[in-house]
Amino acid sequence: SYWIASFLSGLKERVQAAARFIVYIPGLASGMIISLLWQWILLRHGLVNQLLSLVNIAAIPWLSEPWTARISISAVIVTSSIGGLVILFSASMHSIPKELKDAARIDGANERQYKRFVVLPMMVPTILLVILLEIVGIMQIFETIFVLTGDGGPEGATATPVYEIFLTAFRFGKPGLAAAKGIILTVVIATILLIKRRVERWAE
DSSP: OHHHHHHHTTSOHHHHHHHHHHHHHHHHSOHHHHHHHHHHHHSTTSHHHHHHHHTTOOOOOTTTSHHHHHHHHHHHHHHHHHHHHHHHHHHHHHTSOHHHHHHHHHTTOOHHHHIIIIIHHHHHHHHHHHHHHHHHHHHTOOHHHHHHTSSSOSTTTTOOHHHHHHIIIIISOOHHHHHHHHHHHHHHHHHHHHHHHHHHHHHO
């Protein structure tokens, strides 16, 4: 997302606005809709395997093997979140004073050097915030796992903490254990949010 935002920052304003809108479109859809679309793409007789069959490549069990299932879930997460992250990074880049770019030009820095030695260090607080927010978001993913794998499989490879709590309570019939797991998850998320707040203060 950072590199996409960095690339867009070098385009004209109207082109930037149009590109950001296009990138953000998947984020406008609900997680359930995106998950159903990816399910149609990744099924054994889905779009991807049909395209592979045209070049005589055997069908890949995208949702039936642990490593391919993880890749599939990751693809869904990236699709649904990349637009918001690009907008966030773009806004952060635009907040960098233009005087710094002018000073870098005077010192003889080219565009690549400016982005590497000026923009990237100033983006560190935003990058840390994004990492923390993504960690919290991934821990709470539910509908994507429910639609694509049903039980967090195969072999529990795609189960998130929230989905694990759901399975414990409603599939295995252990509400007490699920409540304990929920408390632990709450503490973990609260700790991450506390770190996020400290990062925000550091960035101010």
